[in-house]
Every structure is written in C-alpha cells, then in structure tokens.
Amino acid sequence: MSSGAGGLPALVKTRRALGLVGEEARVRGWVYRKRDLGGKIFVVVRDSEGVMQVVVDRATAPPEAVRAAEAATIESAVEAWGRVEADPRAPGGAELRAEGFVLHSRAEDFPIKGGEGVDYLLDVRHLWIRSRRLTAVWRLRHVALHAMRRYLDENGWWEVSPPILTQSAVEGGATLFEVNFFGRKAYLSQSAQFYLEALIYSLERVWSLTTSFRAERSRTRRHLYEYWHLETEEAWARMRDSMRVAAELVAAAVRGVLEGASEELSLLGRSTEPLERAARPDYPSITYDEAVELLRRKGVSVEWGDDLGADEERVLTGYFDTPFFVTHFPKHLKSFYMKPDPGRPEVVLGFDLLAPEGYGEVIGGSEREDRYEALLARIREEGLNPDEYRWYLDLRRYGSVPHSGFGLGVDRLVMWIAGLDHIRDSLPFPRFRDRIYP
Ligand code: NSS
Numbered sequence: 001m002s003s004g005a006g007g008l009p010a011l012v013k014t015r016r017a018l019g020l021v022g023e024e025a026r027v028r029g030w031v032y033r034k035r036d037l038g039g040k041i042f043v044v045v046r047d048s049e050g051v052m053q054v055v056v057d058r059a060t061a062p063p064e065a066v067r068a069a070e071a072a073t074i075e076s077a078v079e080a081w082g083r084v085e086a087d088p089r090a091p092g093g094a095e096l097r098a099e100g101f102v103l104h105s106r107a108e109d110f111p112i113k114g115g116e117g118v119d120y121l122l123d124v125r126h127l128w129i130r131s132r133r134l135t136a137v138w139r140l141r142h143v144a145l146h147a148m149r150r151y152l153d154e155n156g157w158w159e160v161s162p163p164i165l166t167q168s169a170v171e172g173g174a175t176l177f178e179v180n181f182f183g184r185k186a187y188l189s190q191s192a193q194f195y196l197e198a199l200i201y202s203l204e205r206v207w208s209l210t211t212s213f214r215a216e217r218s219r220t221r222r223h224l225y226e227y228w229h230l231e232t233e234e235a236w237a238r239m240r241d242s243m244r245v246a247a248e249l250v251a252a253a254v255r256g257v258l259e260g261a262s263e264e265l266s267l268l269g270r271s272t273e274p275l276e277r278a279a280r281p282d283y284p285s286i287t288y289d290e291a292v293e294l295l296r297r298k299g300v301s302v303e304w305g306d307d308l309g310a311d312e313e314r315v316l317t318g319y320f321d322t323p324f325f326v327t328h329f330p331k332h333l334k335s336f337y338m339k340p341d342p343g344r345p346e347v348v349l350g351f352d353l354l355a356p357e358g359y360g361e362v363i364g365g366s367e368r369e370d371r372y373e374a375l376l377a378r379i380r381e382e383g384l385n386p387d388e389y390r391w392y393l394d395l396r397r398y399g400s401v402p403h404s405g406f407g408l409g410v411d412r413l414v415m416w417i418a419g420l421d422h423i424r425d426s427l428p429f430p431r432f433r434d435r436i437y438p
Contacts, residue, residue, distance in 0.1 A: 008100070009081045014045065014052035017084055018092040025096060026081035027052055030130070031072050031107070041069045043101075044091065045078060046132070050263075053087075053095040054080040065101035075107035075130070122424075126438040129428045136264040137425060140257055141414045143264075145209075147256020148230060148249055155248075157232065158203040162195035162210060168388045170194055171335060175214040177225075188213035191407055193337075194392050196233035197368065200403055201395070204235040209410070219433065220310060221422045222360065222412055226431040233405035239349040239367040242404035243325055246353050246363050247281035249408065250323055254278045257417050270419040274357055277322050285325035288347065294319055305330050313360030320356050327351045336378040338366040351406070355416035362413050365406020372396035 009024035017025040029047035036042075041056040056069040065080075072078050082099040111124055121128045128134065152159070169176055170191040177188040192208045199206045212229035232245060254275050257265065265272055286294070288308075295302045298315050302308075308316070308326070316326070328347040331340060338348035353363035369375045375396055379386050386393065414426040424430035429438065 013049040014047050014092075015049035017052055017096065018050075018094045020084045021086045021094050023084055024082065025084050026079065027054070027096060028077070028079035028104070031074050031076045031078055032132075034072060034074065036070070041066070043069055043072060043078065043080070045080065046130075048135075051091050051132070053090040053092075054078075054082075054098050054101070055095050056080075056098045056101055061098050062100065065098055068101045068103040069098070071106060072101075072103050073107045074110045075127075077104040077107075078102065079104060122432075122435060123437075125429060132267065134425060134428070136261075136267045137414065137418050137420070138428065140261040140264040140268075140418050141410075141426065143260040144253040144257050144414060144417060145410065147252050147260070149209075150256075151249055151252035152207050152232070155205075155245075157205045157207045158199075160196065160199050160203070160206045160208050162189070162192035162208050164189045164210060164213075168194075168392075169384075170337075171214075175216055177213045177215050190214060191229060192231050193233065193405065193407065196231055196405060197392070197403065198395055200233050200235040200401075201399060205232070206234075207232040212407075222310065222415065224411055224423055224427075224430055225433065227412075228410035228427070230408040230410055231405060233403060235401050235403050237367075237404040238402060239327070239351060239365075239404055242365050242367070242406055243285070243327075243351055243353075244281070246351075246365060246406050246408070247283045247323070247325075250283075250353065250362070250413065251279055251281035253413060254417060265418075268418055268420075270417075274321065275417065278356075283323045283325060283353070284320060285327055285351075287328045288326060288330065289328070291316055291326050305332070307333050310360055313354055314358045317354060317356050317358050317360060320354075323353055323355050323362070325351050325353055334366070336382045336384065337368050337375070339369045340374075349404075353406075355412070357416070357419075359412070359416040361409075362416060363406050363408045365404065367402065367404040370396060370400045370402055372400070 009026045011026045014027050017027050027045055029045040031043055032046035032051050033044040039058055043054045044051050045054055056066055058066055079102045080096055080098045082097045084094050084096055087095045112127055165186050166189045167186060170193050179186045190212055192210050196206050209230050211226050213226050216223045258275055292302055292304055295312055295315055300315055329350050331346055331348050334348050334350045338350045341347050341349055350366035352361045354360050355362045375393060376386060379389055411423050411426040415423050420426055
C-alpha cells in the first residue's frame, strides 16, 4: 500500500479496504456500532460505500488512539489506520487492526437507537437518511437514473429544461398546487409534457427530468406530493413507438441496477429474479377491454368504463411476471390531449406501464391529439378555458405532426426495483400533506 501524506497509509473507502488483506490502509467515516470488550474496542466505521470493523487493541495500540476510541460515540466522525487482516466474524470478512485512531468530531447522544416508529423516524429524517438501508436506496437510485440517462443519450434524445412554475393544468385541476406569482395565479407543474411538445418541432426527440407536483387527495403507499418525473416526447412517433421507448428505458434501468448495484440489492434483501425477467424490453401488452375481462375472471366487479385504481392494478399484476402495458382506455378516463383511436373513437391511444409484484403503474403515456379542431373540441368538452391553452393549441397550427410521449415516475420505478413497501423511502426527503419538515 502506498503511503499518503505524513507517512500514513493511503486513505481508501471501506469497500476497497476490505480487499487489502495483509496491507496497510486508512479509512474514515462515522461510528456505526461500537463494543468495548475490555481488552479490545471494536468500532464499525461507516462511509459512503459500506462498513468496516476497526479493532483498537489496548495492549498494542498507542494510548492516544485508545483514548480516542474510548471517547467515540455512535455517529462520531472518526479516522483509523493500520493493517487489514482477514476475520470471518467481521462484516465483509476483514477488519482493520488500528495503529492509529482519530476522533474528528464527537457525536452527542444519537436520537435514533433502533426500534422507533415511522412518525418519529420522519421527524428525524435528516439523521435517519444515514441508515445503511436508505443509503443503499440512494445509491441504487443513482445507478438507475444514470442508466436511463445513458440510454437516452445513446439513442438520440435531447435533454431539455422546462419550467416548474406554470400557468395551466396538464393533468386536470383537482391536483394543482396554486402559487401566488406577484399577485397572479400560477401553479406548480404536474408534468412538463406541453413544454416538451413545443420543443419537438425543433429537436424532435426530447426528454426532461423535473419535479412534478400533485395535490393528491388520498394518501397511499405510491403517491407523493412532489415526485421526480422523467418525461419523453417524440415527433413522428405513434403510440407503439413510444411504448417501445418506455420498455427499453425501464429495461435499461433494470439492467443498470443488476450490473451496478448488486450489493445494494442484496443489502435490501431484494430478490433479483423478477428484475432479471425485466431486463429485456419485450413486455406484454393488453388492452383496457382485456384488463376488464381479466379482472372479472378473478372475481373483481368492474364495469367497462370504470377507472382501474391501485387495487385493480394489483390484481392485474398477478397475471404477469414482467412489467406489462395496458392500452386503449375509455376516452373519459384519460386526459383531453390523448388522441382517440381512429377505428374506435370511444377509446384513446393511451398506455400505462405497470410493474409486476403488485406495484402497478410506473409510466403513463399516449399519442397526442395533433389536429387543431379536434383538440379545441376536447378542451371545450372538458369545460376548460381554451384561452389558457392558446399556445398549446398553436402547436397544431404550424407544422403539426403525429407525436407521442410518456411520463415515468422515478420514485415509483425505484420503489419497485428496490422492492420497497412505501414510496417515501425511494427518495431522501418525501413531501407529505401534514409535514414539510425537514
Ligand atoms: O399523470 S401521469 O400518468 N401522466 C402524465 O403526467 C403525462 N402528462 C406524462 C407525459 O405523457 N409526459 O403521470 C406519469 C407518471 C405516473 O405513471 C406515475 O408513475 C407518476 O408519474 N406519478 C406519481 N408518482 C408519485 N406520486 C404521485 N403523486 C404521482 N402521480 C403520477
């Protein structure tokens, strides 16, 4: 091991240090666990990549190192160096026998001891996000986002930056957050879709990653008030073209995680079999009509025209062991901008992608209404004010083309890939109705 500054062994991450058996190493991080067994003090140090046990032997370590280890409390910031030795009892199979130990900052009594309830842990979320489990989710999320960005980049998509402060609803007024914009009414964006539609006339294939806001009325395991939305929009594309992109994007994220976050998956106790099945983008597709039929076969009482909520989606996922599409929804269930099926105008060319294992919808998309008169009629039919959608209508007046796109809920995708019970743990600081702290 090469020496670092001041003659100390080079500083490495714990994950790397575990592989340096027989060599000298230096690690730093925060105290994850500590046991004082009299002769030896065992300090498990946590850093951004994992944990490593440091052993401070009272018989051999310098007195100042022993004093520092004695004073170190849970979550204190520490640094240690010495020889790495194999030990099957240590996490990761190796430990660092300390020749030096420094206490950088002693932590006060840490307010999380284990066994606390959900509400309390949300109050101390700024500290709880250090947990190994949540840290594994943040790393997995990074890997998934990186894989999707790479997929889009390699396939000719332009990343664009739409606004969050907006003037009109994309997904209906019921879930809009209102903002006072210098005395005028504005809203937090529910979707960048209309801005992306405007951008396809120059860039053709565009995507964005933004926060979207929904004032959802009901609390569920899969709804956030602020979520991360990855959206694509493509000129000259029909519904099926957009569905192919959606499947390839999800498969790319899954492959990325299988390759780049396998340790995180195992730390999370996530079975990889469902993910391996989802690594190829050949996902099946059923129509809304078929979905209704499949639901009835399982004894769910549902009429044609009923919305498919979380419960119905969960039943449908029982029929598939990969992500799957549902297409051709009744027009009245979906947004005004979706194009009706020319052969069957009571349904629209819209699609959802559902994750298996009970998770349900992670993507919603469609082919867009590209005819001016038809779009105007739909806006009026929905009781919306055409003035507010003037610029959106304009897009149909200057070189309109068939186009399609979708929105992917990043937090929902991460929730499924990581196998989480609740969407709040897919991101560090979830926003809830009764809590905007921390
Ligand atoms: O409402 S969507 O189904 N569709 C749109 O917003 C389109 N305008 C997107 C587009 O075509 N560009 O939302 C898309 C996805 C949906 O499938 C979910 O995965 C996610 O956004 N979504 C949410 N995630 C977390 N929390 C909430 N409240 C939420 N709402 C939607």
